[in-house]
Amino acid sequence: MNNRTKKFFSFYKPYMGLFLLDMFCAFIVAGITLVNPLIIRYITNTVLPDYNSNDAVTIIARLGLIMLGLAVIQFVCNYFVTYKGHMMGAYMEYDMRNELFEHYQKLSFNFYDNQKTGQLMSRITNDLFDITELCHHGPEDVVISFIKITGAFVILLNVNPWLTLVVFAFIPIMVLFAMFIRKKMHAAFKRNRERVAEINAQVEDNLSGIRVVKSFANEELEIEHFKMGNDRFVNSKRSSYLNMANFHAGLGFFISLLNIAVIIGGAAFISKDTINMADLITFLLYINNLIEPVQKLINFTEQFQNGITGFNRFMDILEIEPDIIDSKGAIELVNPKGDIEFSDVAFKYQDTINEVFRNINLKVKAGEYMALVGSSGVGKTTMCSLIPRFYETTSGEIKIDGINIRDIQLKSLRKNIGVVQQDVYLFAGTVIDNIRYGKLEATREQVIEAAKNANAHDFIMELPDGYDTYIGQRGIKLSGGQKQRLSIARVFLKDPSILIFDEATSALDNESEKIVQESLEKLAKNRTTFVIAHRLTTIRNAKHIIVLTEDGIKEQGTHEELLKKGGIYSKLYTMTK
Numbered sequence: 001m002n003n004r005t006k007k008f009f010s011f012y013k014p015y016m017g018l019f020l021l022d023m024f025c026a027f028i029v030a031g032i033t034l035v036n037p038l039i040i041r042y043i044t045n046t047v048l049p050d051y052n053s054n055d056a057v058t059i060i061a062r063l064g065l066i067m068l069g070l071a072v073i074q075f076v077c078n079y080f081v082t083y084k085g086h087m088m089g090a091y092m093e094y095d096m097r098n099e100l101f102e103h104y105q106k107l108s109f110n111f112y113d114n115q116k117t118g119q120l121m122s123r124i125t126n127d128l129f130d131i132t133e134l135c136h137h138g139p140e141d142v143v144i145s146f147i148k149i150t151g152a153f154v155i156l157l158n159v160n161p162w163l164t165l166v167v168f169a170f171i172p173i174m175v176l177f178a179m180f181i182r183k184k185m186h187a188a189f190k191r192n193r194e195r196v197a198e199i200n201a202q203v204e205d206n207l208s209g210i211r212v213v214k215s216f217a218n219e220e221l222e223i224e225h226f227k228m229g230n231d232r233f234v235n236s237k238r239s240s241y242l243n244m245a246n247f248h249a250g251l252g253f254f255i256s257l258l259n260i261a262v263i264i265g266g267a268a269f270i271s272k273d274t275i276n277m278a279d280l281i282t283f284l285l286y287i288n289n290l291i292e293p294v295q296k297l298i299n300f301t302e303q304f305q306n307g308i309t310g311f312n313r314f315m316d317i318l319e320i321e322p323d324i325i326d327s328k329g330a331i332e333l334v335n336p337k338g339d340i341e342f343s344d345v346a347f348k349y350q351d352t353i354n355e356v357f358r359n360i361n362l363k364v365k366a367g368e369y370m371a372l373v374g375s376s377g378v379g380k381t382t383m384c385s386l387i388p389r390f391y392e393t394t395s396g397e398i399k400i401d402g403i404n405i406r407d408i409q410l411k412s413l414r415k416n417i418g419v420v421q422q423d424v425y426l427f428a429g430t431v432i433d434n435i436r437y438g439k440l441e442a443t444r445e446q447v448i449e450a451a452k453n454a455n456a457h458d459f460i461m462e463l464p465d466g467y468d469t470y471i472g473q474r475g476i477k478l479s480g481g482q483k484q485r486l487s488i489a490r491v492f493l494k495d496p497s498i499l500i501f502d503e504a505t506s507a508l509d510n511e512s513e514k515i516v517q518e519s520l521e522k523l524a525k526n527r528t529t530f531v532i533a534h535r536l537t538t539i540r541n542a543k544h545i546i547v548l549t550e551d552g553i554k555e556q557g558t559h560e561e562l563l564k565k566g567g568i569y570s571k572l573y574t575m576t577k
């Protein structure tokens with residue numbers, strides 16, 4: 001058994017009792033369906049011809065009671081299989097979903113840089129559903145079908161071997177036919193799903209950009225594009241319904257052929273006294289009993305394929321080892337002063353050819369306010385993301401208070417670094433929830449204090465429900481400057497010794513920018529601060545400006561010193577002025 005198979009079965013472990021009970025109930029359900037035709041056969045074959053009418057009525061009444069008892073048992077078992085069996089699948093799906101989500105939380109930026117969010121989401125929803133459908137329905141369908149088919153075969157063989165051969169000669173042909181059409185149908189339904197995804201993407205793109213569409217008056221073009229996608233969808237639906245019609249009509253036709261063959265064959269045997277009327281009825285009853293398990297087995301082949309594909313996709317992710325983890329013996333970073341040192345640091349993104357930069361040597365003293373400048377794309381954001389180990393340096397080392405960051409427990413490292421990102425991300429929720437994200441145990445008063453420090457309190461109080469206002473997905477109901485201030489408030493609450501502020505590239509208006517700048521300066525007090533300056537006008541007052549190039553730090557000093565030097569900084573400054 002390979003590792004993946006072992007892992008697959010490990011999900012059954014906590015529910016073994018439930019699983020066995022489910023299988024037992026499936027076994028009983030299948031067994032009972034085999035018994036009823038036998039009772040009918042006994043009545044027509046033995047009770048009616050051999051007993052006087054009074055005795056026959058008594059026996060039939062007793063048999064009726066037995067059948068009623070069996071129906072009740074079947075009802076209970078069916079109820080259990082449908083309810084508890086599905087719940088077992090749901091619990092297994094729950095475990096897999098938790099495991100996958102926990103794993104998502106451990107994977108690093110490198111992983112997410114190369115993934116599409118939509119696909120990662122589909123693994124946690126559609127794929128897992130396919131797997132658990134297989135986990136639950138698979139064994140149950142196989143057990144039920146196996147018992148029903150072999151049971152019917154053995155019983156019919158005892159009634160009449162020749163007629164049994166006629167019936168069972170049909171089954172393989174029917175299965176082959178059904179599998180062939182089913183495959184085509186599956187491909188057609190898969191195409192349908194792709195077409196729906198295309199339409200969804202098209203609608204999403206159009207509606208998100210509806211203002212651009214209208215400003216260019218391009219509605220006609222959009223309608224035309226949409227129609228093309230919609231046409232493709234309806235065409236693919238046509239093909240899937242065509243296959244579906246073939247499938248159902250074809251199966252129905254096979255069943256009719258089977259019935260005809262049994263009636264004609266049976267009648268011929270009756271005429272030769274090989275079988276009697278009761279035998280023929282038994283055959284006809286079992287034929288109807290056979291169709292359902294055959295269909296179930298056909299479904300199972302598809303379910304198996306989908307489930308295994310889903311499980312492999314699930315395992316593909318689960319087997320990716322998180323690449324940034326605590327080293328052995330890593331220590332906890334407690335209240336660091338905030339001295340930072342880069343020694344010969346070079347960095348290259350995974351799957352890229354060239355290094356973003358190399359030869360970075362830099363010492364920043366605790367509490368220093370440092371502005372990082374350089375041409376666009378030179379690696380300012382990248383350099384700062386090495387400090388909290390969002391990415392690992394390719395070579396060289398970074399130290400905080402003299403300790404290599406690779407020897408520090410990741411959680412404690414990140415707890416001591418506050419990052420205000422360029423693209424502020426707020427979660428769907430209230431203002432207070434979003435600020436409290438910086439310190440989960442903070443009281444309402446502490447949150448308000450942080451908001452005041454971030455110059456956010458006044459605008460929050462003007463929102464309809466103040467701190468309890470729902471700010472929409474990604475804070476859609478707030479302005480750019482307001483979002484920045486909330487994210488600064490969040491870091492105030494976190495109270496880290498080291499601060500990284502990635503200045504927003506999309507310019508805030510002058511007033512907003514001033515307020516953000518003010519709150520940032522308050523936040524930076526007594527913390528080691530890196531400001532990534534995308535616009536040089538905002539950092540003229542910084543005491544320490546460093547100029548990053550791909551070959552290391554080429555200039556350092558104050559604004560005036562660097563201008564006087566007439567080097568890269570002064571060129572950049574004149575360009576952006």
Ligand SMILES: Nc1ncnc2c1ncn2[C@@H]1O[C@H](COP(=O)(O)OP(=O)(O)OP(=O)(O)O)[C@@H](O)[C@H]1O
Nearest residue numbers: 113349352356375376377378379380381382383534
């Ligand atoms: N996740 C990534 N994978 C691969 N390459 C990346 C990734 N992120 C950034 N890059 C590349 O690394 C280089 C540095 O990017 P970075 O965002 O650090 O520059 P920057 O100096 O902050 O730029 P800007 O001032 O324009 O924001 C760029 O060439 C960019 O294309």
